[in-house]
Amino acid sequence: MENTLFTVNNVWMMICTALVFLMHLGFSLLEIGLTRQKNTINILFKNVFIISIGLVLYTLVGFNLMYPGSFIAGVVPDYFFGLFGLNMPENGLTIAYADGNYTYWTDFLFQAMFAATAATIVSGAVAERIKLGSFMIFTIIYVGLVYPIVGSWQWGGGWLSSLGNQVDEFGTVISEAGFYDFAGSTLVHSVGGWAALVAVWLLGARIGKFKKDGSPNAIPGHSMPFATAGVLILWLGWFGFNGGSVLSADPGKTSLVLVTTCLAAAAGGLSAFLVSLLKYKQYDLSMFLNGILGGLVGITAGADLMSVTDSIVIGFIAGGLIVLAVALVDKIQLDDPVGAIAVHLVCGVWGTLAVGIFGELAGWKQFGYQLIGVVSVGVFCLLFAYIIIKTLKSTVGIRVTSDEEQEGLDIHEHGMDAYPDFRLNQH
Template sequence: MMIAASLVFIMHLGFACVESGLTQSKNTVNILFKNTLIPCIGLLTYALCGFNLMYPGFADGDSQFWFKFAGFGITTDAAGLTSAYNVGYTYWTDFLFQAMFAATAATIVSGAVAERVKLSTFMVFSIIFVAICYPIAGSWKWGNGWLNRLETPFYDFAGSTLVHSVGGWGALAGILLLGARRGKYTSDGKTKPILGHSMPLATIGVFLLWLGWFGFNGGSVLSADPGLVSLTLVTTCLAAAAGGVAAALASVIFLKKPDLSMALNGILAGLVGITAGADQMAAGSSMLIGAIAGVLVVFSVLFFDKIKIDDPVGAVSVHLVCGIWGTLAVGLFGEKAGMPQFMSQLKGVIAYGVFTFIFAFVLLLILKIIMGLRVTPEEESEGLDIGEHGNVAYPNFQANH
């Protein structure tokens, strides 16, 4: 479990590489700064209140409130054990593994609002989103809350909805309130591509994320059970591979050229798609889920561009659209397939969507009124590295070019 936690931790470096690689060089320091502080904020807020919001330990006799708060800080008994049935899985192991998940939701938002959001506003949003929204939503399932107590319990093995869709809904709220980057959509309704500055960096990031998913999904077994861990890792990798191939083929068919960014997002789409049911699927089902996610992400990116929703890294397409698909797929494939499970999955998707989107939208709207949400046109044109940080990521390159 400690190794799995370490693998999830390294995913933050993957997100940093993907986001900076797929955006302009003049905003690199800004993106790296956000991706550096978010895991720090996530760990601290999760220790202070997040863990005890998310894991209140609803007893069978408890009334099914939508959340319950167990108090501030992290404490345990002398033995430090979480449960009798998982030998060696201590309270501290539980905290650290779950804490590594916590900040991921805000990291997803970071990429979607990149290149035009005010740093101070985004950091305040991240603190509140990670400290309150994510753990309350998480408690509904993983904290044995109301979604886990349905007649057919909602199922989300490692977080297609609890982590990825929660981040995706927050990202969508941010995009809608911010608007598109300057110059992205022309007056005649056409889309002008704003190319990322480093495809090697984006590629490194995706493979770091794929590596991290060995901990994200493999660790979610919550034990070293050889059969279940190995099955989970196989289904995870097959879905990722199928997503990459399907997205690459879709880009050739619909864009007339093999698009690297689409193939990279296809891998991530497959990973997000399999995450809800990675322990439930056979090899063939996991490939199909991943392939559908890979095609979905291409259509989704093109659709959002068509309706002028500007997402620089495709975060909403990868994490929200494919998170929803992966969650619903649990009711269509694998050991839990069937109409009762599908309806429970649908209830969960709707519940998380309504709560998270409204929470994020209202929070960002309040912050917009109080602090302002978007940088000035001059700062956006010059780059957030200079405007927000007084620094540049590539001084020699920028001086000579």
């Protein structure tokens, strides 16, 4: 019976790993759909690079940084100074590993799929004007070091995971408390969102995005069908993102997580389109789509703690925040072509704080723990993202020339067109 349960748990985790991998297709379609045709290949190239380099980096340094076993001063993983590559323990393929829920290899691959998501978030925010080489350097550093270090603070047993724990005179933990982030509203989504904020600020707006008086010009994307397909794929992939974060195939927990995840997404989409309708008097599909994503990001921190009603309320508030955040980003003249800052940063912060307001852990003390987590991760990510991107800007540069931007990155950086006119080659 134990072997059967071990196999079932492991298979479920592998299915969830495949669903999270599928999310990268969703991100790709969403980003190209909301941007212009002349930059399609550039965006696709970045997304393929992100998942490829992310897997290799997580193999070489990320996994051990994120799950080091011990820390220096509770903050810096001590593998930071040494262990590279994967080193499977003797019990890595047995029931003795991870309480019989999955093998070491499944554990690694599931976590690796999460790692690249942070850079994917930044990819959409800086689309259509960033130098490809500079973005690739940023991705290597941010995915290789920043994401796993932040993740180690909570999921790897670092200081956030023990924040508020009570211990006896012998040092034994007698009461566990502290920051909670089930599947990454902060540890994945806002990690990418903070970097996106810094990158958009240092990079500047696309040519023609803002008028002389500072008001925004709409720059429509070239394919709303692609964007819609991307969001629906992401919604499906989130069943693996959150469902797999149960870390087993436990029937009660996984089914609850899938229900809260799905309902928050639906409520987020409905809220965003309604608030947008009231504000702009239009049925805005792009707001509807981003509202769905906002609901998904918002529920991710506490998907296993919430009731049906809680999840709908959290998603509904997230959807409304999307509309307000997009308007605010435009007002302060930041150019985010896909709404990544609103979706992943604003709703990531909201979802994390919502754990202290709704669900099983709700209370002022828990809200305080959540706030500490949001602020500490925000400061760390803002600082390191600024150092990385500012250094690139001062050395190799981060922005393409105005001619390259206006003519399109596909031709200038890739020498090809995503949609060639074959009629030109007919004889």
